[in-house]
Amino acid sequence: AAVLAFDRLSQASGLDGSARRALQQIAGDERRHDAMLSGLWSALPQIVPDAAVQQRARSFHLGLARGGTILHLARIAGLDAAVCTLLSRMLRPGQVLSRDDCVRSVLSHIRRDETRHVVASRGIALAAADRKSARNAAAEARDGLAGLLANGADAFEALGVDPARLLSDIERLPDGLLPQ
Numbered sequence: 001a002a003v004l005a006f007d008r009l010s011q012a013s014g015l016d017g018s019a020r021r022a023l024q025q026i027a028g029d030e031r032r033h034d035a036m037l038s039g040l041w042s043a044l045p046q047i048v049p050d051a052a053v054q055q056r057a058r059s060f061h062l063g064l065a066r067g068g069t070i071l072h073l074a075r076i077a078g079l080d081a082a083v084c085t086l087l088s089r090m091l092r093p094g095q096v097l098s099r100d101d102c103v104r105s106v107l108s109h110i111r112r113d114e115t116r117h118v119v120a121s122r123g124i125a126l127a128a129a130d131r132k133s134a135r136n137a138a139a140e141a142r143d144g145l146a147g148l149l150a151n152g153a154d155a156f157e158a159l160g161v162d163p164a165r166l167l168s169d170i171e172r173l174p175d176g177l178l179p180q
Helices: 004-010 017-040 051-063 069-089 101-128 131-158 161-170
Strands: none
Touching: 004 017, 004 101, 017 101, 051 131, 051 161, 069 101, 069 131, 101 131, 131 161
């Protein structure tokens, strides 16, 4: 979904050349993330996905584009910052995932890239958006992400991540991310 979104966003009208290039670079990063994660997933036991959760996730992703390119980028800034929070929690020293060199390397690489993605999408959004609308869009997106992640609370706990604290932090938009 991220690759498709950034490919589409990089072609949006009204963006200057530097914004287009930044979004094309992010699309490339997301392609690499997909490849790295596919390698990790292939080593995991196969599960039967929950159709209702998949439908909610699909609807969530489709809803991110509401309101146009700039609000979409504000939502992405909020979500990518939340992904950084999630990955940081999972990679804390002593956590289950941080003990595996391969997993730690992949997730650390993704976290570094996502940090750059936050900076790029935030910058584009702040340059063109009504700040209150951008902030509200990002907060709404984070709330939706927390709702989706709540389905995996048991899995987070098994990984040594406090799901209640994680979800609370994901729901809360950091004050400085998209200031009004």
